[in-house]
Amino acid sequence: MHQIIQQFVGQEIGVNFEKPEKFEPVKLLDANPEFMSLETPGGRKMHFGMKWVVFVLEGEAQLGGGFGKKTRVPVLVQVHHFLVYRGGGGGVGVGVAF
Numbered sequence: 001m002h003q004i005i006q007q008f009v010g011q012e013i014g015v016n017f018e019k020p021e022k023f024e025p026v027k028l029l030d031a032n033p034e035f036m037s038l039e040t041p042g043g044r045k046m047h048f049g050m051k052w053v054v055f056v057l058e059g060e061a062q063l064g065g066g067f068g069k070k071t072r073v074p075v076l077v078q079v080h081h082f083l084v085y086r087g088g089g090g091g092v093g094v095g096v097a098f
Helices: 002-006
Strands: 012-019 022-031 035-039 045-049 053-063 071-079 081-086 092-097
Touching: 002 022, 002 053, 002 071, 012 045, 022 053, 022 071
Parallel strands: 012 071
Antiparallel strands: 012 022, 022 035, 035 045, 053 071, 081 092
């Protein structure tokens, strides 16, 4: 998948980096067979292993909603999210969100 993602280095792409269901615009700094590097609009840098990429969807998409500014991106990249949660009985669970 890195071959597809690599085409967009230097551009803003959509990635669900914080919430599993919400894609946000980030700048793609690098993409190689092992990982991709991203920078948020606030300047935060992140790295995701390519093995955690679920899918890549090419085609223009608009991110943002309501009356705010919408950002057009040429590709969406969905990554795995591992969730840790505490149950009502005090137990702890782990799950994967797509």
